[in-house]
Amino acid sequence: MKKFGFLVFLFVFLWSFPHLGEAATSTKVVLNGQELSIPEDVQNMQGSVMVPIRVISENLGYKVQWNQADGRVMIDGEGKSIQLLIGKKAASVGNKTYDLNTAPVVQNGTTLVPIRLVSEQMGIDVHWNNSDKIVTLTTLDASTGGGTNSGSGNGTAENGLALVNGISFSESRLLVTLDKGVTPKVSKMDSPDRIVVDLPKTDFSPAFAAQGPDASVGQIASLDVPNNDNVSQVRYSQFSTEPSSVRIVIDLKNKQDYEVFTEGSLLIVDLVADNGTSTEPDSTTGPTQPGTGVGDSGKKVVVIDAGHGDQDPGAIGSQTSEKKLNLGLALKVEALLKNDPNIDVVLTRSDDTFLQLKERVKIAEKLGADVFVSIHANSSGSSAASGTETYYQRASSKKLAQTIHKYFVAATGFKDRGVQYGNFHVIRETTMPAVLLEVGFISNRTEESKMMDSAKQDEIAASIVKGIKEYLGAS
Template sequence: MKKLGFVMVLIVFLLAFPKSGEASSSSANIFLDGEPLNLSSGVQVANMKGNVMIPIRVVSENLGFKVGWEKASQTVTVENSEKTVRMVVGSQQAELNGAQVDLNLAPVLNGPTTLVPLRFVSEQMGLDVKWDNQSKAVYLSSAALPTTGAEIDPGEGTNSGSQTPPTVESGNKGSLTGLSFSDNRLMIATEGAVTPKVFSMTGPDRIVIDLPDTVYSASFLSGHAVNAQNGGSMEAGEYSDVTNIRYAVFSDNPPTVRIVLDLTGPKNYAVTQESGIIIVDLNAEGEILVPPVPPVTGNGKKTVVIDAGHGGSQPGAISANGNQEKVLNLNVALKVEALLRKEKNINVVMTRSDDSTLGLSDRVKVANSLKADIFVSIHGNSNNSSSPHGTETYFTRDASKPLANVMHKHLVKATELMDRGVKYSSLHVTRETTMPAVLLEIGFLSNKSDEAQLFKDDFQNRVAQGIVEGIKEYLKVQ
């Protein structure tokens, strides 16, 4: 994750691009968060059969995602902090975190570059997409995206693109049977084993309820309108803090239904579940946090949260030799943890200690709820070219820059790799945390020289020691 950690997609508005039988130069302007993308000289946007196609160079340079290119197999890999998309030139079948999905148009070779469909890449990587047919402009938005996956705009589209909503007859674990809102409470009726994942978001403010391993039941479909993209909405009545209630099929694999409460502003809530009824109560004094925050004792110690990036179904970057970034991240993080537990003046908390899948918002919630003193996220780097190499450190907020400088100094000394400097980037875990926070990119998995060091035990031990020394210097602990 080199730049934007758009952890999780507000999508999907189907783009009504004008039809075209062959590729042609496109006069469409592309805006990201209201600012026009300044494309490098010679970079051309193409219109192919009604689809805006962009060079993979734009995806890496302008949209900020990690992009990999395997020349032998003609495979393009696009990654952010949560998702990995693989596309093959000439194939309308792509992979999203290992699951097969369909493309409207296959990637194509165009001279020295590869063109990929803008809408598909943007949506899957966490950007809200809108097409203005009058001005012939594409508007991409990255503001406050969900971090557990793609947030669908239920009234307009679906992540999967399927036309028939799956129902409980599919043999899944649970089903959504009813949905209602009254007295400032959302009531969700379910059958089977349904465990909700609930979190709040800003920009705009909303509460998101994910129902994993859940499909629409026949009774739900008979009482609630579902459009061709498997989504719909219902009114919230006279309660002014909720402007709309949306629902949609968030994912087909695993089957997941997402419900979104659009709010007029920040709102506390509590979640209860009993006898097949999930209640999201907006009358609550406070918010129930997901996941539960591990207990940490006080005693005047400094609290450090160590975050091993990626994990579980999110492998992160994959090297040419098949090494996964998530493995590197966890190995180093566990070594850091072991060293910090020997420090009498430091409490250490891990966001994950095994190969589990964890959303970016959950990582942030752990740190913020603990009121941690610092947050350190550990990652390996990657690039579409095998040339870049070395160590770099990222921060977002000005308050985090001193920590970034100290951590980077020790990290570069420990890795003995090229010093690529301290850099700013709007990454979710460094942006949404309330304490000084940094993201460490130890080295490049896409570079053979770096990779040869990254998975060596003695190298990881040096890196872990360097991270601990940086933490101790910044916190001024002995």
């Protein structure tokens, strides 16, 4: 879907669910298979939902102008224009005028615009799951193949291709997230040593193609793999176009074998010690799938989940975004846990990659993790809101939450908001003890600054590790 169409969609969607109001962020919104980030300062005013203008400028990349003299808000993109006036119940879209229930306002220095822009031609299929509070939306673009891929131009539903949403490599594990399952063709090659993963009838999703270097046919993009004893880099590209296929190459420093498993739309390739065998170049078969190779030695398996990522920034502060804070802490926790020979640590994401919530859960489930810890930063419409809190969903997770929290809250130095029950997907759908940590409020400038401080991050990471190890009996 084009950006301007998405902007109008956002207005129409939020108008269609006015009951969300201030609780918008507790509701999960999935558009064409991708979870959207809804800011906490969405408000319900006199029955109309109001959204900060920064949602448009920061998240959608549109040019937004504010003329204080006449109270005019102008939003431009894709050759079209929306104009609104502070205090006026009308909006102009191109040469058409639409009536609004509530006029745009300026509140606490933030410009809030009403989101009722009627568009009967949007073609959005809406499904509401009341038990899980999930809104699933499918646009006409996605269902009929009307979308385009800015990377290679082949990623549409019309031609039946699977789309790659993310590629990451951590330790000895390649993670590939797609919008649907794919049967990979994996082979081991030498001179030089490398493992080749071919994904037939696959292309890069528009979001993935837009976030990084060009990986279309004839171009090769790469992931740096610093400080890895076995891998020098990971390369990927659109390998062919008729039909489209994606090739991912793991460049090895020494011979390695591999194990492959898939779970729905998630593909995992684990590197393991070389067994002395090899396959011919361009082999289309890989070894059987005896397991993940993680935890087989009796080690405890810890999965650390950095919340949000890529097009889902999470909460936005005055200096940074939640996704960056989450990842920075997760990497520090990983580095500390690696020092314990009795623990295997796995990150759900090690870079700015988007993963759906169910994919984060699948990683932990497939690995048979002993504990799952999801790291987040909090946000509120009030800049005075502050504090650290730890959430659990099942009774079996409460002890883990209490054990981590006692060290965690002491390290942040923020207000103790306690250990609480929370019905979050990643701690509800996992079967091992699982917790979700809210370090502090990114909407509070003081706490945001402290969370950005490297020394403070080291303290917080150490506290999380101390709690995990004590729970596992490894302290």
